[in-house]
Structure formats: structure tokens, C-alpha cells
Amino acid sequence: MEGETVSTFEDGRYTDAMRECILQLVTNGNVSLKKIPIVINAAKSLTRKLPERIPSIGLISSRIMLEARLIACKQDFDPSSNKGATLHQDATTKFHQQFEGIQDLRKELFPAFVSDFDALPTSEKDQLFSMGMFACRTHLVINMDPAAAKGPAAFEEAVCSSGANPHSYQDNQAGTVRLARTAASAFTMRGSQTAGTPLSGTRFSGARARRITSSRFMDTGQISPSITAQQQWTKDGTLPLPLDSPLFPEGQSIMTSELGMSLLRTQSPDLELMTKIALKLITLELLVLVERQASSQLPEGKYWNPSKELIESTKNVPKTNVMGERDMTVLDNLLRCKPGISAHNLETTLMWWQNKPASYLEDLTKPQREKLHMEARKKIPQMKCALSQHRKVLKEKVEQKLKDKxxxxxxxxxxxxxxxxxxxxxxxxxxxxARNDGASEVPAPTLVYKEPEDINQATVEKKMELKWKLEKTRKSRQAAKAKERLPALVSDPSSLVGQRFLHQCNEPGEPAQWYPATVRGIHNYLICIPKIKSTHHYHIPHF
DNA sequence: CCAGATTAGGCTCCGCCCCA
DNA sequence: TGGGGCGGAGCCTAATCTGG
CATH class of the missing domain: 1.20.5 (Single alpha-helices involved in coiled-coils or other helix-helix interfaces)
Incomplete structure (x- = not known):
């Protein structure tokens, strides 16, 4: 009787509608493959209709899911799609290793799916592969942790006679950091050593210094002063972080909490001195980090003033790694529902769940939609081949890792x-x-400080080390910049006018020295430097 | 004949429960 | 606490069916 069943199988295969329905059940509905018939039959009481046929488990897992992946990738590739079309990744790790698999797969999938991929110009290929590889803005904050951990380690090395805190474990972790971590896991619900609250109120100078820097940087980051306040601040030249900084509106000043103030209260001369040493080392470490970030974000940096094309091609790249982190939760839950799911089907489910290719499909015209399904079906053999290759490589990697372990x-x-x-x-x-009686216990290790002058010397050495590191990175940035700009300068020497550079020269018989100078004018391609009287050595200017 | 679909059987992995 | 049994979920492959 017409109306009792819904047609789901035509021309020897399941209809696209049926395929999409199954995919929605599997990916967004969290229905296991075996229970799909149960869910569909349950809906009968509402619709009073049953599908004439339902695909088997094997078909879904080995074919329909693969088609789903191709459709999701097509959405990702389609520049006109604005439905969250990107593969997610955890961008807080510098080299994105967590999702290396997905990145690799992406490289395999584009050639398989984009028609005439090989014919595309190299620049376009590179752009496709490199999209989404931008550093997360929270990099700076995340990287502050290791930097702030290096500070106390250097501090302990500088002040302890044994060269390390005897109360810390035999790893490279500073005792201060270990203490903060242990406390964080002890004092919080379901305490975590990394995500717990920072240690507070301690009398230990390393921890105190760490907490002070943490207040200064993290609390400042949370207040986010208004643009007007920032503009005003850039003009009046005051320091950014004093308690009464014009950057922060009334009542929002940093370090005004009871804890913040107590950290600044003078306690004992020794603690003051130690805290200052630790603070210097920590802030130097942080300076290295901040300069690195600033070099790419400020004028002359590669992320300053990005081109229109770059903005356009990256408008769908996530601004934070929240999505990537949330994917982890989703993955965790999914693995509980479907313990045996394969990695690639897991990724497909995730993409359908988060990117919503289903609504992307709905927005297409009917012929476009049919074409997409058909293309996906056509690509299945190629897909299977690519996936099994990928699986093989992964398996080898895992085996190698286990072997190494x-x-x-x-x-x-x-x-x-x-x-x-x-x-x-x-x-x-x-x-x-032989002497078992009255054997005394092994005495606990004691912390012995170096002599004051030794501490001073060690601290100076540590600081020099860090300053040298800073100088080195600055120099290498300058060198890279100079190299990059050289061709343009050679082709248009007049652009040198007004630029500052370093000039090396010497009096006869004296060692050469570097002097800062400014280009005043260009005559016949000869760089003229005023006020130089001795033998000249011309060098590539550094900017 | 072929692409698409189905089925059976063997296998893995995971969580839960029980018991020593 | 660790091992074993059990059930749920899924993967994979080979053999087979089916309709155009």
C-alpha cells in the first residue's frame, strides 16, 4: 500500500537521502551501526512509514563512511563554503604533532579528490597544504610555562652549593616548580599538576618570584585595557606595570588582591635578595620569549600587515585552539561509545559532527548535491588504497615506537x-x-647556599648567558632581514636613504669596530657615510 | 559483465564484573 | 590488584548475490 514504505533503494544502490540519513545517525546521533535499524524502526510510530531497505553494517563502515569523509573534505576545500570549513588541530604545539596524521592524510586526500590536482601550480598546492598552519595566539601564554620553569632552574643552580635543589627529584625540574605542581594537585579538586591553581603564599623565593611574574603577566592579560587607554599609554611613556598604571581603569589595577599585595610585602633581607635574583632570571627568560613573538607580530614581522589574499584564504582558520581541545573531549566520548572504531572513521565522525557537512549539502542545489555524492562514490577505490597505505605507515610507526620503548x-x-x-x-x-643495632637513619639532604659572592657571580653568569642568547637571536633576525631585503636595496639603492646601519671601520693599526651610522644620500651607487676619516670597510647594512 | 550490496566468520579492543 | 570471562562495537576479507 502506497505510504507504508519509503523508497530508499533505487537503480541498484541506496539513495543519497538514505546515505545522508544514515550518516547523520552515525555521526551526529551517536547511533552504533548495529542499532541503526532499531532507531529507524522506532521512528515509525511518528512517520507511520518504514524504509524499504536499510544498508548493512559492512556497507556503512566500508563505503558510506568513506564517502562521508570525501564530502567533508570537499566542504573543507570549497572556498564558497563558510560552514566552519577547516580541519581542526591543536595549534598550541609548535609543530602540530598531535594531528600529524590528519595533516598527512590531508596531503593524500587533496590529490585524490581535487580533479587535476597535479596540474595546479605549485604555489596553489603549497597554499592548500599550508593552510591552517598558523601559530595559535595562546602560544605566547602557553610557552611562558616552560620559560618560567627555566628561570627557577637557573636560579637554583646559581644559589645552591650542590648546583641543584637537594629537595627536588632527580630530574631537570626545578624544586620550585615541582613544589608548585605538587601543591596544585594537592589543593584542588581532582587536582592536576599542570592545570591546578598556582601555589600561593609560600615563603620560598623561587615560588614567590614565579607567582609575582604570574600575577603581572596573567592578571594583566585578563584585564585587557581599553584602546583609548592603550593609545594614551603609548604617548605618555610611563612603564606598563606599576600599580597606578594609566593602562588600567580605576579599581582594575593589577596586584591589588590580598595575595598580590602580600607577595610584595618585605619579609626578610635574604628572601628579598633571593626573590630579586629569581625575578631577574625569570623575566629574562620571558623576554627571550616575548621578543621572539614580537618579531613576527610587529612591523617588519611576517604577520604584520598580511596581504588581502592571505586574509581571505585564512578567514576560516580557527582563531583559538578551543575547537581542537574540544575535539579531544568529543574523541574521548566517542571512543567510549564506539571502542572499536578505526582512526579514519573517527576523524570522519568528528568532521561531520563539527563542520556540519550535512547542512553544507542542504545548501547546495539538487544537481550539485547529486554530483557531489556521485564523485564521492567514484573515488572510493582510490580512497581505500590511500587509507590502507596510511594505515600501514602508522602501524609501522607504532611498532617502531613500541620497540624503542x-x-x-x-x-x-x-x-x-x-x-x-x-x-x-x-x-x-x-x-x-654487621652493625644492625642503633643504625641511624639516613639524614635528609640539606640545602646549603653558596657564599654570597659566589651567588653573585653565578647569577651574573646566568644573566650573561641569557643576554647572550637574546643578542644572538636578535642578530640572527637582523641577518635574516638584511638578506631578505638585499635584492630590493640593490635594485633601488635610493631606498637606503634615511636608513640606519652598522658600519665597521678602524684607525690604521687599530682593531676594527662597529659604529652606527645613517645613510644621507646615494651618489653613483656609492654609499656615502659622513664623518668617517679612516680606511673604510663596507658591509651589508643591518636593520 | 560489473558495480554495488550482503553475509559469514574471524579477529581486535574496550569496559564491566567476578574472583582469588 | 590483576587475570579471566563476557558482551558490545567495529574492522576486514572472501564469497556470493543482484539488477542494470
Whole structure:
């Protein structure tokens, strides 16, 4: 009887509508493949209709899901689509290793799906592959953690006579950081060593310094002063962080909390001195970091003044890694629902869940939609081939990793046995075993500070090291910039006028030295520098 | 004949539960 | 705490069916 069943199977295959329905159930509805018939039958009470046929599990997992992936990638590729069309990634890691698989797969998929991919100009190919590779804005904040951990490590090295805090573990982590982490996991609900609250109110100088820098940077970041306040500040030349900074509106000043103020209260001369040393080292580490970031974001940097094309081609790139992090939760939940799901189907489900290719399909015209389904079906053999290749590579990688891990473990075990053997031999040599009575406990390690002048010297050395590092990165940035600008300067020397540069010259018999100078004018391609009397060595200007 | 679909069987992985 | 059994979910492959 007409109206009892819905046609789902035509011309020897399932209709596109049926395919989309199944995909929505699997990806957004979280329905397991086996339970799809149950869900569809349950809907009968509302629709009073049943589909004439429902695809088998095998068909869904081996074909329809692959088609779904191609459709999702097509959406990702389609510049006219504005429906969250990008692959997500965790952009807080510098080299995006977490989702390396997806990036690799992307490279395999574009050639498989984009018609005449090989014919595309190289620049366009590169653009396709490089999209979404931008650094997350939170990089700076995230990277402050390791930088702020390096500071205390250098500090402890500088002040402890043993060269390390004897209360820390035998790893490279500073005792201060270890303490803060342990406290964070102890004092918070479901405490996490990395995400817990920062340690507060401690009398330890390293931790105090860490907390002070944390207040200054993190609290400042949270207040976000108004544009007018920022503009005013750039003109009046005051320091950015004093308590009464014009940057922050009344009542929003940083460091006014009880905790913040207590950190600045003078306690003991020793603690003051130690805190200052630690603060200097930490802030130097942070300066290295901030300069690195600023070099790409300020004028002359590659992200300053991006071209129109770049803005256009990247408008769908996520501005934060929130999506990527949320994907982790989704992945976690999905794995509980579908423990056996394959990595590629997991990724497909994720893309359908987050990018909503279903609504992308709905916005297409009927012929476009049919064409897309047909193209996806046509590409299945190629897809299967690419996926099995990818799977093979991944499997090899995993096996190699396991092998390495096993070898490392074996090595550790051997070392451990050796150490114990050595220790027991020593024990025998001292005949301690014979003396069992009244044996005193091993004394706890004590923290012995270096002599004041040694601390001073060690601190100066550490600071010099960091300053040298800063100088080195500055120099290499300058060199890179100079190299980059050289061709333009050679072709148009007059553009040099007004530029400052370093000039190396020497009096006869004296060692050469660098002097800053400014280009006043260009005559016959000869760079003229006023006020130079001795032999000249001309060098590529540094900017 | 062929593409698409189905089926069966073997296999893996995971969480839960029980028990020693 | 760790091992074993069980069930749920899915993957993969080969053999087979089916309709144009």
C-alpha cells in the first residue's frame, strides 16, 4: 500500500537521502551501526512509514563512511563554503604533532579528490597544504610555562652549593616548580599538576618570584585595557606595570588582591635578595620569549600587515585552539561509545559532527548535491588504497615506537640492577651489614647556599648567558632581514636613504669596530657615510 | 559483465564484573 | 590488584548475490 514504505533503494544502490540519513545517525546521533535499524524502526510510530531497505553494517563502515569523509573534505576545500570549513588541530604545539596524521592524510586526500590536482601550480598546492598552519595566539601564554620553569632552574643552580635543589627529584625540574605542581594537585579538586591553581603564599623565593611574574603577566592579560587607554599609554611613556598604571581603569589595577599585595610585602633581607635574583632570571627568560613573538607580530614581522589574499584564504582558520581541545573531549566520548572504531572513521565522525557537512549539502542545489555524492562514490577505490597505505605507515610507526620503548625499558632495568649491585658491594665494603643495632637513619639532604659572592657571580653568569642568547637571536633576525631585503636595496639603492646601519671601520693599526651610522644620500651607487676619516670597510647594512 | 550490496566468520579492543 | 570471562562495537576479507 502506497505510504507504508519509503523508497530508499533505487537503480541498484541506496539513495543519497538514505546515505545522508544514515550518516547523520552515525555521526551526529551517536547511533552504533548495529542499532541503526532499531532507531529507524522506532521512528515509525511518528512517520507511520518504514524504509524499504536499510544498508548493512559492512556497507556503512566500508563505503558510506568513506564517502562521508570525501564530502567533508570537499566542504573543507570549497572556498564558497563558510560552514566552519577547516580541519581542526591543536595549534598550541609548535609543530602540530598531535594531528600529524590528519595533516598527512590531508596531503593524500587533496590529490585524490581535487580533479587535476597535479596540474595546479605549485604555489596553489603549497597554499592548500599550508593552510591552517598558523601559530595559535595562546602560544605566547602557553610557552611562558616552560620559560618560567627555566628561570627557577637557573636560579637554583646559581644559589645552591650542590648546583641543584637537594629537595627536588632527580630530574631537570626545578624544586620550585615541582613544589608548585605538587601543591596544585594537592589543593584542588581532582587536582592536576599542570592545570591546578598556582601555589600561593609560600615563603620560598623561587615560588614567590614565579607567582609575582604570574600575577603581572596573567592578571594583566585578563584585564585587557581599553584602546583609548592603550593609545594614551603609548604617548605618555610611563612603564606598563606599576600599580597606578594609566593602562588600567580605576579599581582594575593589577596586584591589588590580598595575595598580590602580600607577595610584595618585605619579609626578610635574604628572601628579598633571593626573590630579586629569581625575578631577574625569570623575566629574562620571558623576554627571550616575548621578543621572539614580537618579531613576527610587529612591523617588519611576517604577520604584520598580511596581504588581502592571505586574509581571505585564512578567514576560516580557527582563531583559538578551543575547537581542537574540544575535539579531544568529543574523541574521548566517542571512543567510549564506539571502542572499536578505526582512526579514519573517527576523524570522519568528528568532521561531520563539527563542520556540519550535512547542512553544507542542504545548501547546495539538487544537481550539485547529486554530483557531489556521485564523485564521492567514484573515488572510493582510490580512497581505500590511500587509507590502507596510511594505515600501514602508522602501524609501522607504532611498532617502531613500541620497540624503542621496550629497548629503553630494558636499558633502564640493566642500569638499575648495576646500581643496586654497586650499592650492595659498597655496603659490604663498609661492613655496615654487621652493625644492625642503633643504625641511624639516613639524614635528609640539606640545602646549603653558596657564599654570597659566589651567588653573585653565578647569577651574573646566568644573566650573561641569557643576554647572550637574546643578542644572538636578535642578530640572527637582523641577518635574516638584511638578506631578505638585499635584492630590493640593490635594485633601488635610493631606498637606503634615511636608513640606519652598522658600519665597521678602524684607525690604521687599530682593531676594527662597529659604529652606527645613517645613510644621507646615494651618489653613483656609492654609499656615502659622513664623518668617517679612516680606511673604510663596507658591509651589508643591518636593520 | 560489473558495480554495488550482503553475509559469514574471524579477529581486535574496550569496559564491566567476578574472583582469588 | 590483576587475570579471566563476557558482551558490545567495529574492522576486514572472501564469497556470493543482484539488477542494470
Amino acid at each position: 621496550h629497548e629503553k625499558k630494558e636499558k633502564q632495568k640493566a642500569r638499575h640492577i648495576n646500581m643496586r649491585l654497586k650499592a650492595s658491594l659498597e655496603v659490604f665494603s663498609y661492613e655496615i651489614l
